Amino acid sequence: MSENKNDRIKIKTGLVGRLLIAIAIGILIGRLPFIPEWFIRILVTLSSLFSAFLGFFIPLMIIGLVTKGIADLTEGAGKLLGITALISYGSTLVGGTFAYFVATAIFPSFITSDLVNKITEAGEGAAPFFTVPITPILEVTTAVVLAFMMGLVISWLRAKKNSGQVLYQLTCEFEEVVVKVLETVIIPLLPVYILGNFANMSYSGSVFAVLSIFWKVFIIVIIMHLLYISLLFFVSGTYAGKNPLKLIKNQIPGYMTAVGTQSSAATIPVNLDCAENNGVSEQIRNFVVPLCATIHLAGSMITITSCTTALLLMYDLPHSFGLIFGFICMLGIAMVAAPGAPGGAIMSAVPFLPMVGIVSDAMQQLMISLYLTQDSFGTAANVSGDNAIAVVIDKIYADKIKS
Template identity: 25%
Template sequence: MKESKFWKQYGSVLLLLGGILIGSLIGIFSPDTGKILKPLGDIFINLLFTIVVPLVFISITAAVGTMVNRKRLGKILGSTLVTFIVTGLFASALVLIWVQFFSPASGGDIELSTTEIDKTQSVSELIVSTLTVSDFYQLLDKSHMLALIIFAILFGLCVSMSGGDESPVGKLLKNLNEIIMRFVGIIMKLAPIGLGAYFANLIAEYGPQLLGDYGRSMIVYYPLCLLYVLIFYPLYAYFSGGKEGVKRMLKHIFTPAITAFATQSSAATLPVNKEACEKIGVPSDISDIVLPMGCTMHMDGSVLSSITKIVFLFATFNLPFTGIDTYAMSILVAICSAFVLSGAPGGGLVGEVLIVSMFGFPPEAFPLIATLGFLFDPMATALNASGDTIASMIVTRLVEGKNWLLQHSTNGSK
């Protein structure tokens, strides 16, 4: 009986870890086999990416369109933005303290190479291209996630003003939302095999590069992320729902974190986060808004990464990383670069260009932090994505009060 209960609660996580472990061992001991398994991993990742755009559009539109209380909608959106900014500031404070003791570039032996940086957009062009697209079909591209979120919110408001959940479109959206979540459930049953194959190829192809000149930076960054999780996740969860909030967070946070670490994509982890929030007891109208916004705008792991990269460049170019103005600029650039990151792997390049241009580093600096971005990305994405689940809990606490967990019975609490 106890074994059955344990397996019910943690079986999916154990299968996921088992798949990744087996895949990693294949990549280490039989690289050729790992590369052969690549198509299986790619199929699973493609399935996750394929469902992202309809999931974001339908979940947000359904949540906003069927919400009778528009005051609640405003409170959710306001609480979401405040949560994203405050947690980003906490992450910034931690990394600024950490790098005073552990420099990511001390003892490094990294050669500069000349790489031309693409022409960066002006601030106004960046805002326009981030918030909007020039044609409807571009909304179907996951790289325009923020524009899709804004479009979905506006569409949902129009549905709400045209009859809400009692209108034919409102009923259709509700049914589509149920269909999408069933689709997600089917995809996630393939996760142990898909992520195992993905990791087998990843280790086979890139494993040796992880032990090169950038080893010290990883030694500084990865424990920093772990420290953030150990200190702030329990505090956020306790603020959200007391001891029960911490208990449920610990029970359900691992699957999103592992999936994000393996896929290196907040967007691909969105379906998994949705399931985790449902099990924790976060109301669907809150998670349907917070999670899609979070996979583009809530990037605590990327904030930690950005400031670490900034300190790395200061040390590499023998510049002193001191002064309130330098710290303030680092926080501003880190949060801004995190806000413009897309949910897809490689989106950090935008933030890296921003770092180089804002601090006036030469073009040679770009390949340095672009390489760091590749090495930091798995852990940064794990924090970004799992942090969205935590953010959903915080927003629920701000919207519904401290006793919200008592008001929502969940499968995960049984």
């Protein structure tokens, strides 16, 4: 498998800290009586401009990351790729489904009708001074279809000798453009975006009702991550005839590295060591671990599904399983390769939020805020699950590798 340029992305570990500071400052600004409304409107205007640019950029991000990801993943992998991709996608769907049922069972106990009324009755708060409509070049669904078509065709061309290299190089360079914009514009400005959102919620009076829900969702999501990782290792260990507790113990360095780096790609070297300690053969771990860092998204899906369900409950919107499961199935495809870029998973998910009724800017901003504060733990769950899958694949191919 060729080197993934996302491996070279360096993510500042202080992002979550900056987001929390932005939330705190935003709440303070919105509640101080001497802060004039025009100042709140300036912050809201900045958030609105960022939101417009984000909507323009997301289809380009999907094309840049997903096309390159697919073009890399299908390079000479054959049945091994197919089995790994199928297990990874299945695990992602199971993770999202698990999160939905836990969320619908537990969240209503603290997302009460009184809190819902406070949030819905608070209104939108201050309005921006002006907006700048930036029409995306493509619709998101069009971008997803184009990315898959281009990725598969480039992969097919590269399977032929001396063919497809120009298109592949173009894809690689466009991916670098996307990653550069994420690193230098989107991620640095996220705290400003979130500050404006929370200042407006604080000004409108809904922020404390939101925060009373926020921290409980955070704790439950982390517990779900840990439970799901344990389940994956229990199943993989039982299937492979290995001690699940030992597998979990060997995974701790990879988990902690992912929490610190917030990057599946940056955790690959440590995760390869964890796979080796779990007895996964070199051939399998060198293929499965980097591959699953791109396509196995169970941790991210648990977080996004939980936050989505919480928002739907907060705004008293429909949240049937059929509605959410279609959303989960779409994200399992659309987020391919996105977690390799900082903030990629939630940015890939934002265009699909209207599928479940999350349509307003305020709701989408809150969704981003909820997700990013838990992103490092979702990443840690993703990479831990990668090694559980590697144990299964190694068992499936054990005889072929020995021969």
